Every structure is written in C-alpha cells, then in structure tokens.
Amino acid sequence: MDILMLSDVYFPRVNGVSTSIRTFAQVLARMGHRVTLVAPDYGPDSGQEQHDGHGEFEVIRLPARVIFFDPEDRLIRASALRRAQEELAQRRWDVIHIHTPFRAHSLGVRLARRGGWPTVETYHTYFEEYVGHYLPWAPAPLLRAFARRASRSLCHGVDHLIVPTAQMVQVLDGYGITTPSTVLPTGIELSEFARGDGARFRAEHGIAPERPTLVTVSRLAVEKNIAFLLRVAQRLVGEFPDLLFLIAGEGPDATRLKRLSAELGLQEHVRFFGNLDRRTTLLDAYRAGDVFVFASPTETQGLVLIEAMALGVPIVSTAVMGTATVLRDARSAVISEEDEAAFAGHVARVLRSPETRAALSAAGPSDARVWSADGLMEQVVALYQRLAHARQRTAAEPVQAA
Structure with a gap:
C-alpha cells in the first residue's frame, strides 16, 4: 500500500508521539508498504534520526516556526502547507494517516477531499488534560470545553479513528464523538x-x-x-x-x-x-x-x-x-x-x-x-485495506438519477 502519514511533531522532538510514528512507519515499511511521512523541519537536527536499515521510509520536512508558548514544538508555515498540498495531490495514496490535530490534520483533510482518499487519525494525546499546562493564563473550564469541542470537530472530519486504549474511547464517547474507532495501541519493536x-x-x-x-x-x-x-x-x-x-x-x-x-x-x-x-x-x-x-x-x-x-x-x-x-x-x-x-x-x-x-x-x-508492534501493525494494515476498499466501492457506485 501507499501510505501517507502527516504529523505536526516528529524527531528530533522527543516524545511518545514521535516514537509511535517512527514505530508505525518502520514496521509498515518492513512489511513491504511504501510510507511517506510529512513533518516539521526543526533545523539542522532534523536529519539526525536514524533508522535500522530494514524499515526505511520517506520523510518530507516542511518549513516551520517556533511556537512562542511551547518552544519545543513547531508550527508548519502556511505557505509550506499550500506547496505541499499541491505536490502531494499529484501522487497516489491508498490511505492518509493523520497523527496530530493541527496543520497536519488540515493538510490531510484537504488532500483527502481532493483525491478521494480515506483518512485515519490516531488520537495520541489527552488534550483536555494537557491544554491548561500550556495556557495557564486562561480559565481551566474554558480550556477544557474548547479541547472537547475541538476534538469533536477534528474527529468528525476523518473516516476512522485509531485510539490507543479503551479508556480513551470512553473519553471520546463522552465528548459525543461518533466517528468509527478501533482500539489499536502502537506497541514497541x-x-x-x-x-x-x-x-x-x-x-x-x-x-x-x-x-x-x-x-x-x-x-x-x-x-x-x-x-x-x-x-x-x-x-x-x-x-x-x-x-x-x-x-x-x-x-x-x-x-x-x-x-x-x-x-x-x-x-x-x-x-x-x-x-x-x-x-x-x-x-x-x-x-x-x-x-x-x-x-x-x-x-x-x-x-x-x-x-x-x-x-x-x-x-x-x-x-x-x-x-x-x-x-x-x-x-x-x-x-x-x-x-x-x-x-x-x-x-x-x-x-x-x-x-x-x-x-x-x-x-x-x-x-x-503482548505489545509487540509487528502483530499490532498487521491489524493496522487490515484497517487501512478495509477503508481503501470501501472508498473504492463507493467511488465505483453509479450515481442514481434524481
């Protein structure tokens, strides 16, 4: 399969999301799939992440700027996003997998609409619990309400959700999110x-x-x-x-x-x-x-x-x-x-x-x-294939006359 992954964070930014994305991409590549990851450019250190030689995948870095309240992270520049959309739309994808809810999400949704490709998004981060730590000057109840509302909007914009645990599914259900979901942890190699x-x-x-x-x-x-x-x-x-x-x-x-x-x-x-x-x-x-x-x-x-x-x-x-x-x-x-x-x-x-x-x-x-990534990625591929086949069937259905 040709898999496009999109994220607002990746190495050299060290966190669980970066680790999860690398595991996804490496294992899928070793299984014979073609994986392209689009992520921010962090400067000279961006090219230092090494792979093991058996799970190589393409990484496209987009120009990005520092976020003033979170200097570890980067925000992909809007101009770079527009150029990337034009270039990526010329390629063929079986599925688009979005890993973060910011500009990577926007790019993924736009590409999907343009090319008719199915979208999957992993809900990596419990934003309701995080947002107050990064915007401490704003009222906590308002931030929590914003995180829930934003989560509903983002999740309803994709075809399927991958959620790492059943506990997180319960949280999303409580938000009123109705997008189909599958519990699939990343695991480790x-x-x-x-x-x-x-x-x-x-x-x-x-x-x-x-x-x-x-x-x-x-x-x-x-x-x-x-x-x-x-x-x-x-x-x-x-x-x-x-x-x-x-x-x-x-x-x-x-x-x-x-x-x-x-x-x-x-x-x-x-x-x-x-x-x-x-x-x-x-x-x-x-x-x-x-x-x-x-x-x-x-x-x-x-x-x-x-x-x-x-x-x-x-x-x-x-x-x-x-x-x-x-x-x-x-x-x-x-x-x-x-x-x-x-x-x-x-x-x-x-x-x-x-x-x-x-x-x-x-x-x-x-x-x-129990948490071996190899076995878990087989389930991910099966999900990708179901979504791709469903989209193909929908596209092939004749349009009914009014």
Whole structure:
C-alpha cells in the first residue's frame, strides 16, 4: 500500500508521539508498504534520526516556526502547507494517516477531499488534560470545553479513528464523538529492547553497583507528575540514605523540577540526564535502575512502561488511563495509588527484596510481548485495506438519477 502519514511533531522532538510514528512507519515499511511521512523541519537536527536499515521510509520536512508558548514544538508555515498540498495531490495514496490535530490534520483533510482518499487519525494525546499546562493564563473550564469541542470537530472530519486504549474511547464517547474507532495501541519493536547494560551505565557515571537506584524516562512536563516522584524519593531517603533517582528526558518543566529537587534536599540523590540515545545510552539507563517508577495520569498509551518491561526493569506505577491498560494483568509491575506514602511503601518493599525484584524482572519480557508492534501493525494494515476498499466501492457506485 501507499501510505501517507502527516504529523505536526516528529524527531528530533522527543516524545511518545514521535516514537509511535517512527514505530508505525518502520514496521509498515518492513512489511513491504511504501510510507511517506510529512513533518516539521526543526533545523539542522532534523536529519539526525536514524533508522535500522530494514524499515526505511520517506520523510518530507516542511518549513516551520517556533511556537512562542511551547518552544519545543513547531508550527508548519502556511505557505509550506499550500506547496505541499499541491505536490502531494499529484501522487497516489491508498490511505492518509493523520497523527496530530493541527496543520497536519488540515493538510490531510484537504488532500483527502481532493483525491478521494480515506483518512485515519490516531488520537495520541489527552488534550483536555494537557491544554491548561500550556495556557495557564486562561480559565481551566474554558480550556477544557474548547479541547472537547475541538476534538469533536477534528474527529468528525476523518473516516476512522485509531485510539490507543479503551479508556480513551470512553473519553471520546463522552465528548459525543461518533466517528468509527478501533482500539489499536502502537506497541514497541521488541528487537530494539534486547540490549542495554546497566552496569556499564553505572560505571560510566560513578554509581556504585550496590547503590539503590530508581529510574524514570519521561518528557519533563507538569502533566507527567514527576514532582510527585521527587516527593516519593524524599520519603525513601530515610530508609535508603544512598538512594539515587535517575531522570532521563527533557522538557519545559526541567527548571522547576531541578529547583524542587534542591528544595527537597535531594541534591545528592537526583540526577537529570536529559534525552539519551534511544538505541544505546537510554537502554543502559533503564537497566541501571533497580525500580522503574512512573506516575503520569494523562498517558494514552504509556510506552515507557512497555519499554521497561521489555528490558526487565521492575516497575512501580500508578494505573490511570493508558497506563491502566498496559499494566492490567502485568506480572512485572506493582500498581500503587497516587499517594506519596503508599507509593513510597511499594517502592521500599521492592528495594528491600532481591527476590521480589528478580521475579518482577523475569516477568517483564513476557509482559512486553503482548505489545509487540509487528502483530499490532498487521491489524493496522487490515484497517487501512478495509477503508481503501470501501472508498473504492463507493467511488465505483453509479450515481442514481434524481
């Protein structure tokens, strides 16, 4: 199939949406499909994302400008959008897959109308929970109402929705969205998570092999709830005076979190590592942890939990929205309520017991296999084919005389 993917975000911007898109495109390309991704140009770093040589796909970068209230992201320029529409309309597509609801959505809908191609959109982000953090000067109820109304309009503009979890489907149903949907998580490429050397990471960063260590991998943003994890770490230091908390990721909340870490007296117990290479040092960082901790309440998927499972890192996490789906029946995780004392108690019990850590670690790869992207992408292709065939049948139907 000829598949056009459109997004307002992609690497080098590091987040779950970028990771999900890359997984989609690489696996589909390895299956023999021709994939073209249109994404913003971030400048000199835009060409640095490497593929594995077995899932190559075309990436078209469009000129974009910085968004003043969210400088990590880019807004594709309107002039570039018009040029891209003209060029892409000259090509043939079996399906258009939209990944974000901004200018990429607009481009996808216009192309679909022009060429008669079916459209799929993945609802990656729980915008109602996010928007207030980026526009804090606006009234929260007004922002939530706007997010719901915008979601209805956008979702009703496409033929089909891919929603990562059943919990997110319930949210969209509550918005009054009637567009047909399919629950299809992205999953991960398990082969990428068969490596990683925690001992090497510890040695390179002067972390003693026996030092109790927590790790989290996350964009540093308010909605990821990392401040909660810092307060949990503070509670644990009394019992584990050598405790170390490794935080991998970057984001707009980094300055506040570093300041909070100092205010909590955790200068010797927390290290911020920024974004690490996903194929080398990030895998090592995961495996350097005795426990992977996570408490974001807004995930539509929670891919980092699946990555931790695949790498055999014991998990303590809350289970809300997408993380509830990932952690359901997982034998590699301990689920906690979002309460500092309770969460710290669960972590402490895992840290105290080598046997518990070994059991959770051993169960991780088996839990992760449920989320193998290869099997999940077969379902995506089947959906693409159904939509393409339905559109072809509609186009072939004779027009009835009035």
